[in-house]
Amino acid sequence: MNIVALVKYSRDVTEIKVDPATSELRTAGVPERVGLIDKNVVEAAVRLKEATGAGLKVIALAPATARDSFKDVLAMGVDEVVLIEDPFDGEAEAGIVVRLLEAAIRKLDPVDVVLCGFASDDGYSFQVGPRLAERLRRPLLAYARGITPEGGGLRVEQNLDDRMQTVTAPLPALVSIDEEAFPPRRTTLMDALKAKKKPVNVWGIETELGLSRADLESSARIADTRLTGVVVRRQQRVLKGQDLGAMADELIDALEQAGVLKGAA
Amino acid sequence: MERFDVIVVGAGPAGATAGRALAQAGLNVLVVERAATPGAKNVSGGLLYSRAVAEVYPEFWKHAPIERAIAAHQIVMLGEHTSTALDFRSAQAATPPFNAFSVLRAKLDPWLATQAEEAGASLISGVNVDALLVENGRVVGIQAGPDQIGADVVVVAEGTAGLLLKQAGLRGPHNPHDVSLGVKEVIALPPDVIEERFQCDAETGAAYTLVGSTGGVEGGGFIYTNKASLSVGVVVKIDSLYASGRHPHEILDAFKAHPLVQRLVRGGEVVEYSAQTVHRGGFHLATQLVGDGYVVAGSAARLLVNNVLTLRGMDFAITSAVEAAQAILQARFAGSYTAATLGNYVERLKATSIYQDWRTFKDAYGLMENPRLFSLYPDLAGEVLERLLTADTKPGSKALGALSEALKGKASWLTLSQDMLQIARGMVL
Numbered sequence: 001m002n003i004v005a006l007v008k009y010s011r012d013v014t015e016i017k018v019d020p021a022t023s024e025l026r027t028a029g030v031p032e033r034v035g036l037i038d039k040n041v042v043e044a045a046v047r048l049k050e051a052t053g054a055g056l057k058v059i060a061l062a063p064a065t066a067r068d069s070f071k072d073v074l075a076m077g078v079d080e081v082v083l084i085e086d087p088f089d090g091e092a093e094a095g096i097v098v099r100l101l102e103a104a105i106r107k108l109d110p111v112d113v114v115l116c117g118f119a120s121d122d123g124y125s126f127q128v129g130p131r132l133a134e135r136l137r138r139p140l141l142a143y144a145r146g147i148t149p150e151g152g153g154l155r156v157e158q159n160l161d162d163r164m165q166t167v168t169a170p171l172p173a174l175v176s177i178d179e180e181a182f183p184p185r186r187t188t189l190m191d192a193l194k195a196k197k198k199p200v201n202v203w204g205i206e207t208e209l210g211l212s213r214a215d216l217e218s219s220a221r222i223a224d225t226r227l228t229g230v231v232v233r234r235q236q237r238v239l240k241g242q243d244l245g246a247m248a249d250e251l252i253d254a255l256e257q258a259g260v261l262k263g264a265a
Numbered sequence: 266m267e268r269f270d271v272i273v274v275g276a277g278p279a280g281a282t283a284g285r286a287l288a289q290a291g292l293n294v295l296v297v298e299r300a301a302t303p304g305a306k307n308v309s310g311g312l313l314y315s316r317a318v319a320e321v322y323p324e325f326w327k328h329a330p331i332e333r334a335i336a337a338h339q340i341v342m343l344g345e346h347t348s349t350a351l352d353f354r355s356a357q358a359a360t361p362p363f364n365a366f367s368v369l370r371a372k373l374d375p376w377l378a379t380q381a382e383e384a385g386a387s388l389i390s391g392v393n394v395d396a397l398l399v400e401n402g403r404v405v406g407i408q409a410g411p412d413q414i415g416a417d418v419v420v421v422a423e424g425t426a427g428l429l430l431k432q433a434g435l436r437g438p439h440n441p442h443d444v445s446l447g448v449k450e451v452i453a454l455p456p457d458v459i460e461e462r463f464q465c466d467a468e469t470g471a472a473y474t475l476v477g478s479t480g481g482v483e484g485g486g487f488i489y490t491n492k493a494s495l496s497v498g499v500v501v502k503i504d505s506l507y508a509s510g511r512h513p514h515e516i517l518d519a520f521k522a523h524p525l526v527q528r529l530v531r532g533g534e535v536v537e538y539s540a541q542t543v544h545r546g547g548f549h550l551a552t553q554l555v556g557d558g559y560v561v562a563g564s565a566a567r568l569l570v571n572n573v574l575t576l577r578g579m580d581f582a583i584t585s586a587v588e589a590a591q592a593i594l595q596a597r598f599a600g601s602y603t604a605a606t607l608g609n610y611v612e613r614l615k616a617t618s619i620y621q622d623w624r625t626f627k628d629a630y631g632l633m634e635n636p637r638l639f640s641l642y643p644d645l646a647g648e649v650l651e652r653l654l655t656a657d658t659k660p661g662s663k664a665l666g667a668l669s670e671a672l673k674g675k676a677s678w679l680t681l682s683q684d685m686l687q688i689a690r691g692m693v694l
């Protein structure tokens with residue numbers, strides 16, 4: 001069995017600042033790294049690898065200079081990273097990203113399971129999983145919180161917000177990982193030492209994937225023009241009670257007033 | 266058990282340099298750093314004194330991520346509403362071999378680590394070394410999580426805290442009296458604003474050492490110009506800080522609120538805040554540098570020259586790492602790594618100029634214990650000058666008279682002369 005995990009190399013969203021005057025996001029100079037959500041994707045993939053003895057590769061769209069950023073991912077148990085050199089500097093719309101990923105997965109065929117995040121750390125468009133499943137003509141098992149190999153296929157527990165649904169599907173399939181499911185393992189020194197010997201292969205979109213940049217660009221239908229933050233105001237109140245009991249009462253009152261709590265005695 | 270010839274703990278200036286030197290000599294070296302990337306959590310005010318460093322990294326200013334060549338030094342005493350300064354500028358410091366550069370550790374440390382990797386050392390970041398493995402009093406390797414890795418020698422370059430040595434029983438605890446806390450902000454400002462405010466050009470910059478305005482807590486402040494930011498911070502004695510009951514950031518805020526400092530930092534955006542302990546660097550606190558199977562380099566060995574005017578830890582770390590590496594190579598040649606064979610490190614270190622400077626300024630340590638240096642004298646200097654420079658409507662007096670009036674009720678002439686002697690001992694004679 002072969003597994004491919006899709007990992008987004010994205011902006012460190014904790015480092016993005018909002019311009020106080022215009023609410024525009026200041027993205028210039030924000031460091032990039034493997035997304036947090038994507039570490040969970042890798043964890044899910046490594047667990048499936050351990051359960052099945054499968055081979056496991058990661059595909060990432062990133063600048064070639066990001067080569068060294070995949071040490072952690074390799075240390076977690078991935079065999080090899082395929083880095084698609086991103087000609088669009090992380091700005092490509094989902095339709096293009098999906099075409100690039102599709103081409104890379106087909107080149108790695110046979111791939112039995114493709115794993116990805118429910119969304120990416122920075123873009124958060126929720127589109128890549130469903131659109132890629134469609135292009136690859138695979139069943140999509142979305143929002144997975146549990147993945148078990150079963151009868152030559154997979155059994156997946158899906159978090160559908162108000163209910164959990166357990167589904168099975170034959171392979172090949174595409175699984176998207178639910179938010180915060182599969183918290184990544186801590187890697188050890190020996191893991192990191194072994195990872196040093198594992199390859200990160202850089203693929204060009206024209207040379208290795210046989211795609212043309214011009215053709216991809218002309219397929220883009222949506223252009224980003226402005227990115228602003230939505231302002232959420234938080235109330236801040238300092239509890240002034242003398243002791244813990246008084247503070248607890250005060251807190252309950254405040255929550256009741258705000259309509260967060262109902263019917264507290 | 267997996268083995269390396271040498272394991273280096275920590276990839277600060279000391280660890281990275283030791284790793285590079287040993288790998289260059291063909292040894293199989295592992296450098297382990299707990300931060301996800303080297304330097305991510307390391308704090309320095311940020312002046313890298315260049316002469317000793319250039320002996321190890323020739324003409325590093327051409328390749329390393331430095332900010333500005335420091336060609337202007339301001340030594341300032343901050344009174345409550347006054348500032349009294351000595352302004353030194355040198356064209357020579359703006360040309361090779363320079364004197365000092367402002368640096369940002371988040372950039373410098375990764376560069377140093379890369380030099381070690383390019384020399385062939387294996388660098389693993391994001392892994393904490395939990396313990397030194399000790400067998401019969403001899404260090405034989407490290408423990409990191411579930412993994413034990415062996416080595417002929419371990420280079421302990423873990424920085425000030427020195428937890429590993431303490432935990433292995435190879436060193437006693439710190440006396441809080443001997444440790445300071447540094448708190449620092451990086452404040453972003455456009456380069457042209459910096460160049461105008463600090464009267465420098467695109468390549469050069471200024472360093473301010475400031476005494477006073479630290480709320481009476483013994484310590485001092487600094488402002489260094491980077492390319493597009495300022496490093497602004499205070500370093501205060503931990504026991505005095507604790508006794509004052511104040512939070513470190515309050516001291517920094519009060520310092521930043523002084524009119525002089527305020528003018529220099531105004532309009533800037535704080536982009537980074539960090540705090541770290543720094544050993545106060547007294548020569549009399551020198552610790553054991555070698556033992557069976559290990560050597561200690563950099564600030565883990567409390568190597569720091571601090572004479573009020575300059576704080577030299579990074580270059581000392583680099584120098585010590587090179588001498589430690591040389592001693593390891595000699596011990597390797599002898600085929601034994603005991604305290605005795607590694608002891609050559611101590612001799613080599615003692616022969617370096619920075620070690621000798623450390624000894625030369627050994628009396629500066631006592632000077633920095635004198636609370637009047639940080640609270641009384643900055644105000645006094647301001648007051649005397651104020652009296653001399655103010656054309657008042659009441660009759661004034663000459664300098665000594667002005668000093669005598671300013672001193673009234675604050676300190677006696679005897680105290681003043683004793684303090685002057687102490688300052689002279691620490692820095693002049």
Ligand SMILES: Cc1cc2nc3c(=O)[nH]c(=O)nc-3n(C[C@H](O)[C@H](O)[C@H](O)COP(=O)(O)OP(=O)(O)OC[C@H]3O[C@@H](n4cnc5c(N)ncnc54)[C@H](O)[C@@H]3O)c2cc1C
Nearest residue numbers: 275277278279299309310311312394424447563564578579
């Ligand atoms: C506020 C402040 C201002 C300063 N200003 C200056 C200045 O202007 N100029 C100057 O020359 N010096 C300055 N210093 C001193 C200077 O920062 C130190 O002397 C210097 O960093 C020492 O280098 P080092 O390599 O020995 O230790 P460090 O730079 O502290 O590096 C130690 C490394 O070891 C790692 N480590 C620690 N424990 C472990 C572990 N268990 N496992 C794995 N890794 C570990 C740490 O993460 C760190 O990267 C200043 C210090 C402070 C705090």
